[in-house]
Structures are given as C-alpha cells and as structure tokens.
Amino acid sequence: MKRTRADIEANHRLISRRAAILGGVQLVFMGGLAARMRHLQVNQADQFRLLAEENRIKFKLIPPARGEVFDRNGVQLAQNIPTYQIKIVREDAGDVEKVLTKLATVMELDAEVLERALTEIKRSAPFHPVTVADDVDWDDLSRVSVNAPALPGVAPEIGLSRVYPLGSDFAHVLGYVGPVSDYDLSRLDDPDELLRIPRFQIGKVGVEAKVETALRGAAGTRQVEVNAAGREMRELGRREGRPGSDIQLSVDAELQNYVQARLSEESASAVVIDCETGDLVAIASAPTYDPNLFVRGISVADYSALTENKYRPLASKTVQGTYPPGSTFKMMTAMAALEEGLIEPEDTVRCPGHLEVADRKFHCWKRAGHGSVNLENSLKQSCDVYYYDLALKVGIEKISAMANIFGLGVRHDVPMSAVARGLTPTKAWKATTHGKDWVIGDTVNASIGQGYMLSSPLQLAVMTARLATGRSVEPRLVKSIDGVEQPSGAGRPLPLDDDNLRKMRRAMFAVVNDRRGTAYGSRIIADGMRMAGKTGTSQVRNISAAERARGVIRNSDLPWERRDHALFVDFAPADNPKYAVAVVVEHGGGGSKAAAPIARDITLQALYGGPPPLSAYPSKDRGRIGAQQKKLRKMRPTAAFDGSDQA
CATH class of the missing domain: 3.40.710.10 (DD-peptidase/beta-lactamase superfamily)
Known part of the structure; x- marks a missing residue:
C-alpha cells in the first residue's frame, strides 16, 4: 500500500520527537558524568590524593623522654638510659609467627619471650610496633640488622629505659615504672594513644604513678615514606613531642x-x-x-x-x-x-x-x-x-x-x-x-x-x-x-x-x-x-x-x-x-x-x-x-x- 504524504510527515515528526528525547537524555547523562568527573577531579582531589599518599606514607608516634627525678641537692634518683630494642610491626611482617621463628634463629629468644610478644601483637593495633626483645647487646643487634631482608616487619631501635641509680634507697618513695597493662587502660576513660604502644612504660606506684602525667610528657609524630613491601624509605616530616617534666623532690x-x-x-x-x-x-x-x-x-x-x-x-x-x-x-x-x-x-x-x-x-x-x-x-x-x-x-x-x-x-x-x-x-x-x-x-x-x-x-x-x-x-x-x-x-x-x-x-x-x-x-x-x-x-x-x-x-x-x-x-x-x-x-x-x-x-x-x-x-x-x-x-x-x- 502506497503511503500518503500525510503519513510520511507524521512518521517523520514522531521520529524527530524520539530523537530529540534520546538526545536530551544523552545530553543529561553526559552533563552529569562531566559534573561528577569535575567533582572527583577538582573538589575531592585533596581527599583522593591523601588516600593515595596513605598507601606509601605512614604516621608514627614518637614516645617522649620521661621526666627525670632528683633530690633536693640535684642528685639523680630516676633517669633514662639508651637501650637497644628489637621491634616488630604486624602489618609489615605478614606471617608473624614465621618471622618470629626466623628471628629466634638469629638471636637467642626463649619460649616465654616469644609467647609474650605474640600475645602483645594480637592485642595491639596492626601498625603499632611491639617490642620483642629489650636491652639487646650489640652483637644481637648487628645480626638482626644483617638479616633484615629475611625479617619483614622487624627493626632494631634505640629506646629509653628507666633506671634507679640509688637502687633500694628510694623504692618506697619513687616506686617504679612498668609496661602498660590492660588493667591500667581499664581505669582510664580516654587513654592517651601513647599508652596503647606495647610495653610503653608508665608509673605503677609511688611518685612515678602519682606524678605520671607530668613525668610522661606528650608524644611527637614521624611522617615516613614506605615502599610496596612496607619498608621505611625516608622520613618526610617530624613533629617533636614534649618531654616529661623533671621533678625535684624534697628528700636528701x-x-x-x-x-x-x-x-x-x-x-x-x-x-x-x-x-x-x-x-x-x-x-x-x-x-x-x-x-x-x-x-x-x-x-x-x-x-x-x-x-x-x-x-x-x-x-x-x-x-x-x-x-x-x-x-x-x-x-x-x-x-x-x-x-x-x-x-x-x-x-x-x-x-x-x-x-x-x-x-x-x-x-x-x-x-x-x-x-x-x-x-x-x-x-x-x-x-x-x-x-x-x-x-x-x-x-x-x-x-x-x-x-x-x-x-x-x-x-x-x-x-x-x-x-x-x-x-x-x-x-x-x-x-x-x-x-x-x-x-x-x-x-x-x-x-x-x-x-x-x-x-x-x-x-x-x-x-x-x-x-x-x-x-x-x-x-x-x-x-x-x-x-x-x-x-x-x-x-x-x-x-x-x-x-x-x-x-x-x-x-x-x-x-x-x-x-x-x-x-x-x-x-x-x-x-x-x-x-x-x-x-x-x-x-x-x-x-x-x-x-x-x-x-x-x-x-x-x-x-x-x-x-x-x-x-x-x-x-x-x-x-x-x-x-x-x-x-x-x-x-x-x-x-x-x-x-x-x-x-x-x-x-x-x-x-x-x-x-x-x-x-x-x-x-x-x-x-x-x-x-x-x-x-x-x-x-x-x-x-x-x-x-x-x-x-
């Protein structure tokens, strides 16, 4: 049947209308897509840049030096001495038990030490370094450093440890420090992030405990770049903390x-x-x-x-x-x-x-x-x-x-x-x-x-x-x-x-x-x-x-x-x-x-x-x-x- 001119014109108008609608939809879609791309690339650029940076940049706490204690004449009663420590970071180590087993072949670690380290690793944040061995001698430190490629997540560090040079004379006055325990944390409503660092030392009794806040100080932070394996490559920035206050007692x-x-x-x-x-x-x-x-x-x-x-x-x-x-x-x-x-x-x-x-x-x-x-x-x-x-x-x-x-x-x-x-x-x-x-x-x-x-x-x-x-x-x-x-x-x-x-x-x-x-x-x-x-x-x-x-x-x-x-x-x-x-x-x-x-x-x-x-x-x-x-x-x-x- 031969189509009339009127039918042809009507069909043409219908097709044109549909094309216009489809074109409009496409235009809206492309406009929305463009707007979204602009939002992601311009408005949220800083956020995504930070997320990307966090894949290669980490922030680490710097424990402050604990305040020292003196007698009325300046005699030192409690001091900090440098000590070598071996630490492990769970998220960098991967198979922690396997790494600790290797570490035990490099330096002497008894079963009790390894068990304690595993317990602390399990209850600590994956990015917190856990001390495996404290007061390490130079020979052990050297062996760990030489074997570093085979010990992912393990790193030697220099830390500070508390010492009481006059020994028992001031035990009942000063008290002593020790690693933070679950009981210590349970007594605090909003514990300092420092206290969540495994084996961080705080005052347990005596002056060390009663003047803890002043002696502890405030943490600093390090911004470090790491590679794909999690190894630290370089330090990008540092904000120093505030060392603890020095205390002078009235005792002679x-x-x-x-x-x-x-x-x-x-x-x-x-x-x-x-x-x-x-x-x-x-x-x-x-x-x-x-x-x-x-x-x-x-x-x-x-x-x-x-x-x-x-x-x-x-x-x-x-x-x-x-x-x-x-x-x-x-x-x-x-x-x-x-x-x-x-x-x-x-x-x-x-x-x-x-x-x-x-x-x-x-x-x-x-x-x-x-x-x-x-x-x-x-x-x-x-x-x-x-x-x-x-x-x-x-x-x-x-x-x-x-x-x-x-x-x-x-x-x-x-x-x-x-x-x-x-x-x-x-x-x-x-x-x-x-x-x-x-x-x-x-x-x-x-x-x-x-x-x-x-x-x-x-x-x-x-x-x-x-x-x-x-x-x-x-x-x-x-x-x-x-x-x-x-x-x-x-x-x-x-x-x-x-x-x-x-x-x-x-x-x-x-x-x-x-x-x-x-x-x-x-x-x-x-x-x-x-x-x-x-x-x-x-x-x-x-x-x-x-x-x-x-x-x-x-x-x-x-x-x-x-x-x-x-x-x-x-x-x-x-x-x-x-x-x-x-x-x-x-x-x-x-x-x-x-x-x-x-x-x-x-x-x-x-x-x-x-x-x-x-x-x-x-x-x-x-x-x-x-x-x-x-x-x-x-x-x-x-x-x-x-x-x-x-x-």
Missing part, C-alpha cells in the same frame, strides 16, 4: 641513704620533716627492695621472695602502715585538757598502778605505780593513769578533735601510694562502723593511743612538727617541677594557746633530758642540739588477768609478731626546732630501747648534715656508736663519706 639522698642503712636490720620506718618548710627530707621503710627489678618485668622467684617475707618489704610503712600510737599520743590528750581549761600543769593525779573505771581495772605500764604526778612528770615518766584520769574529764570527742588539729586522722597530700588516713575515733564513728555504742572504756584506751586509735609514721612526724612550731605544718615531697617551686608546707599558726604548747614542749624536753625521763638513755649532749621527744609502746595483744597475776611475759620471750610496737617522736634543736622525726619499729618492744636510739641517730645525722661527732653522744655510748658508724659506712656504698673517723 645522703640522709635517706643513712636512714635506710640505720633501719636495715629492722621491720621499721622513719620520717624526717623540716619544721620550717614541711619538706620531707627523709621518708624510709625497711626492709626495702630494688625497683630496677620491676622495670622490665620481675621474675617469679624474685617476686615470691618479696611477697613471702614477713617483714613486708613491698609495703611503704611510712604512709601505708597504721599503728596504735601508744604513749606518743599522750600530748594530744593533755592538749585537749589544757585547751578546755580542765587542768593546770601543777595539778596532780595519784597513780597506784591502775585506775578502776566501770568495774574494770586499767593498768599503768609500771605495776607499782608512779605516785602523785603532774603534767610534766606524767609525760616524763609516761604514767598511764594520769591520762586515764584526763580522758574521763575531757571525753573522746575533744580528744579526737585535738588529734585532727595536729594532723592525726587526716590523709596528707603526698604523692605516694595508698596514703593512709589513720583513725581518730568518735562515738558516731563506732556506731556507724561497728553498730555499737561508745563506752567509757573506749575513751580510757584512746587517751594513751590504744584501742581504736591508729596513726601512720608520717602523721606522727607531722604531729611532732606542729607541736614544735605551733603551725599547721604540711608535709611536702615535691619541691619543684621543671624548676618551678611548689607551695611551701610551712602552714599557719594553730588555733591554740601558745602557752599550752610551750608547756608540752617543756614536758617533752624532760622526757629526753631529765634523769627520770623514759628517753634519757637516748639524749643528745651537744650544746644547741638537744632534742625533745616522747617514747611510745603500743600493744598488739591482750594481756589477761591471769598473766598479770603471774607476771607479764617479756617481749623478748614472745614470738616476733606478738611483741609490742616501739615508737619515738622528737624535734631538735629543742629551743629552735629544725627537724621533727618519727620512728616506728614493728614488734620492736619498748619505745625507749628500740625506737629512741634510732631516732636520736637519725636526728643527729640530719642536724649535722652527715656523720655527727662522737662528742654529741653521752660518753658511755661513744665506743658503741663509733663501731656502729664504721659498720654503717660499709653498708652504704652510695654514701658521700669523707672516710675520716669522728672524734
């Missing part, structure tokens, strides 16, 4: 060394505080341990030896240990009575050897009693009955409040681990803690530092410094950070009557310098150096009525752990106090025999700034003290002795 390394040596044969602790500034110039616990053992991981044998020692060498007894303060607490009971106006210094109390309260006998340490004693004589002879009587007049609330004023029952802000608050009990405390009412016998016991009363050696030193100065002396351990002096602990005047404080100082002077004083045998005779102090003996066992009737068993006849604790506190010079000292000898027996001689020797060492002349001691003691000084010299390899005997 020479005095600390002496104190540790003097305590070495005891389970004991001693604190020496500068009365003017509150500086802790010595704070020592015995026995001690070598913190260097912990830096790279202590062995099971070494750790067991420490934990199984009944003298507890790992415990920082100066701040963690709390003990009944015994008779060293009597000044608190007396001050409470004086401040309330309940006694005059010349008022007397008759001591027949006991005081009967609520149908119970509270005994004095002297079975026959002291007769009539006033304030000074009661302290000088350490009569218990006098303080029992005061306690009935004053009451526990005022006694405990007075103890708080002098720093007992207070957690002092020093950067050491597990600083104890101690305990100055009240009626409310007993009701809350034990669900029982306070009874009058509790007050009587508390008056002589027994019963519920607990104090640390640090607190006893603070108490003594406040008695000596009449100021609220605060202990200071960190003297400066990066050269910036930290606030002094001199404190403000106590809200107490100065005359009452003078009465206590006079009584404490008699304790040491009067022939009938309990510490007369440990006096100092050098002019201008005489000390005032107080002995203390705290019971750790109950003495039954039957035992009293037979005769109380001597400490020397008891097992060590059942013997009384021995305590002594002092300040010197008595007329112008420079230092306050507290000594606690665990299960040492009587304070006058076990603790006072140690405290006297430490006090003289502090006052003279080194070994004191023998003339500072009573003539009867000089032979023994001379022999003791020679013995201590041999025990103190780090001491700065001049080698001459003191006459």
Whole structure:
C-alpha cells in the first residue's frame, strides 16, 4: 500500500520527537558524568590524593623522654638510659609467627619471650610496633640488622629505659615504672594513644604513678615514606613531642641513704620533716627492695621472695602502715585538757598502778605505780593513769578533735601510694562502723593511743612538727617541677594557746633530758642540739588477768609478731626546732630501747648534715656508736663519706 504524504510527515515528526528525547537524555547523562568527573577531579582531589599518599606514607608516634627525678641537692634518683630494642610491626611482617621463628634463629629468644610478644601483637593495633626483645647487646643487634631482608616487619631501635641509680634507697618513695597493662587502660576513660604502644612504660606506684602525667610528657609524630613491601624509605616530616617534666623532690639522698642503712636490720620506718618548710627530707621503710627489678618485668622467684617475707618489704610503712600510737599520743590528750581549761600543769593525779573505771581495772605500764604526778612528770615518766584520769574529764570527742588539729586522722597530700588516713575515733564513728555504742572504756584506751586509735609514721612526724612550731605544718615531697617551686608546707599558726604548747614542749624536753625521763638513755649532749621527744609502746595483744597475776611475759620471750610496737617522736634543736622525726619499729618492744636510739641517730645525722661527732653522744655510748658508724659506712656504698673517723 502506497503511503500518503500525510503519513510520511507524521512518521517523520514522531521520529524527530524520539530523537530529540534520546538526545536530551544523552545530553543529561553526559552533563552529569562531566559534573561528577569535575567533582572527583577538582573538589575531592585533596581527599583522593591523601588516600593515595596513605598507601606509601605512614604516621608514627614518637614516645617522649620521661621526666627525670632528683633530690633536693640535684642528685639523680630516676633517669633514662639508651637501650637497644628489637621491634616488630604486624602489618609489615605478614606471617608473624614465621618471622618470629626466623628471628629466634638469629638471636637467642626463649619460649616465654616469644609467647609474650605474640600475645602483645594480637592485642595491639596492626601498625603499632611491639617490642620483642629489650636491652639487646650489640652483637644481637648487628645480626638482626644483617638479616633484615629475611625479617619483614622487624627493626632494631634505640629506646629509653628507666633506671634507679640509688637502687633500694628510694623504692618506697619513687616506686617504679612498668609496661602498660590492660588493667591500667581499664581505669582510664580516654587513654592517651601513647599508652596503647606495647610495653610503653608508665608509673605503677609511688611518685612515678602519682606524678605520671607530668613525668610522661606528650608524644611527637614521624611522617615516613614506605615502599610496596612496607619498608621505611625516608622520613618526610617530624613533629617533636614534649618531654616529661623533671621533678625535684624534697628528700636528701645522703640522709635517706643513712636512714635506710640505720633501719636495715629492722621491720621499721622513719620520717624526717623540716619544721620550717614541711619538706620531707627523709621518708624510709625497711626492709626495702630494688625497683630496677620491676622495670622490665620481675621474675617469679624474685617476686615470691618479696611477697613471702614477713617483714613486708613491698609495703611503704611510712604512709601505708597504721599503728596504735601508744604513749606518743599522750600530748594530744593533755592538749585537749589544757585547751578546755580542765587542768593546770601543777595539778596532780595519784597513780597506784591502775585506775578502776566501770568495774574494770586499767593498768599503768609500771605495776607499782608512779605516785602523785603532774603534767610534766606524767609525760616524763609516761604514767598511764594520769591520762586515764584526763580522758574521763575531757571525753573522746575533744580528744579526737585535738588529734585532727595536729594532723592525726587526716590523709596528707603526698604523692605516694595508698596514703593512709589513720583513725581518730568518735562515738558516731563506732556506731556507724561497728553498730555499737561508745563506752567509757573506749575513751580510757584512746587517751594513751590504744584501742581504736591508729596513726601512720608520717602523721606522727607531722604531729611532732606542729607541736614544735605551733603551725599547721604540711608535709611536702615535691619541691619543684621543671624548676618551678611548689607551695611551701610551712602552714599557719594553730588555733591554740601558745602557752599550752610551750608547756608540752617543756614536758617533752624532760622526757629526753631529765634523769627520770623514759628517753634519757637516748639524749643528745651537744650544746644547741638537744632534742625533745616522747617514747611510745603500743600493744598488739591482750594481756589477761591471769598473766598479770603471774607476771607479764617479756617481749623478748614472745614470738616476733606478738611483741609490742616501739615508737619515738622528737624535734631538735629543742629551743629552735629544725627537724621533727618519727620512728616506728614493728614488734620492736619498748619505745625507749628500740625506737629512741634510732631516732636520736637519725636526728643527729640530719642536724649535722652527715656523720655527727662522737662528742654529741653521752660518753658511755661513744665506743658503741663509733663501731656502729664504721659498720654503717660499709653498708652504704652510695654514701658521700669523707672516710675520716669522728672524734
């Protein structure tokens, strides 16, 4: 059939319309494609360039140098030393176990080391280097370097490791560093990325832990180019981090060394505080341990030896240990009575050897009693009955409040681990803690530092410094950070009557310098150096009525752990106090025999700034003290002795 012209024109219009639509679609598509290409090539060029660069450029953290620690005179207590390390990066190594097996043929690596490395690799980010071997010698380092092509992902590096040059002298003060653990990370909400680097060292206890943020510093970064195999080709850029702050402590390394040596044969602790500034110039616990053992991981044998020692060498007894303060607490009971106006210094109390309260006998340490004693004589002879009587007049609330004023029952802000608050009990405390009412016998016991009363050696030193100065002396351990002096602990005047404080100082002077004083045998005779102090003996066992009737068993006849604790506190010079000292000898027996001689020797060492002349001691003691000084010299390899005997 022949198509008409009209049909041909209609068909032509239809084809033209379809062509136009198709062309439009193609135009839109090409335009969209062009726009997309422009967006990718122009607008997102930087992003894709970065992605491309990341295939050949890596950013690595640069651990900062840890801040170092010094004593008050600039003696280095904690330092960093260069050490060679062998590290592996999981994403560069490929088959990690295969590479470690090869590495073990190049250098000696025992199974425990390899297992630990594998564990750390599995829990670390693939780009984090993991330390396989630390403190590597030059020969091993050379062999690893020569075999580098066969050890993908393995690289030797120079790192820094912590060292404590004075060893055990400052173990309880400084603490130690160790590799970051999962437990460390779990305690932080947003841990520093540095802490995720395997075996990165952080403070675990002591100053190292408490001043961790300042000592750690901030990380830097390296921008490195790598090849297709992941090998570093060159460093493209570097941003240095911030090294940790250097810390200067208030302690005197020479005095600390002496104190540790003097305590070495005891389970004991001693604190020496500068009365003017509150500086802790010595704070020592015995026995001690070598913190260097912990830096790279202590062995099971070494750790067991420490934990199984009944003298507890790992415990920082100066701040963690709390003990009944015994008779060293009597000044608190007396001050409470004086401040309330309940006694005059010349008022007397008759001591027949006991005081009967609520149908119970509270005994004095002297079975026959002291007769009539006033304030000074009661302290000088350490009569218990006098303080029992005061306690009935004053009451526990005022006694405990007075103890708080002098720093007992207070957690002092020093950067050491597990600083104890101690305990100055009240009626409310007993009701809350034990669900029982306070009874009058509790007050009587508390008056002589027994019963519920607990104090640390640090607190006893603070108490003594406040008695000596009449100021609220605060202990200071960190003297400066990066050269910036930290606030002094001199404190403000106590809200107490100065005359009452003078009465206590006079009584404490008699304790040491009067022939009938309990510490007369440990006096100092050098002019201008005489000390005032107080002995203390705290019971750790109950003495039954039957035992009293037979005769109380001597400490020397008891097992060590059942013997009384021995305590002594002092300040010197008595007329112008420079230092306050507290000594606690665990299960040492009587304070006058076990603790006072140690405290006297430490006090003289502090006052003279080194070994004191023998003339500072009573003539009867000089032979023994001379022999003791020679013995201590041999025990103190780090001491700065001049080698001459003191006459």
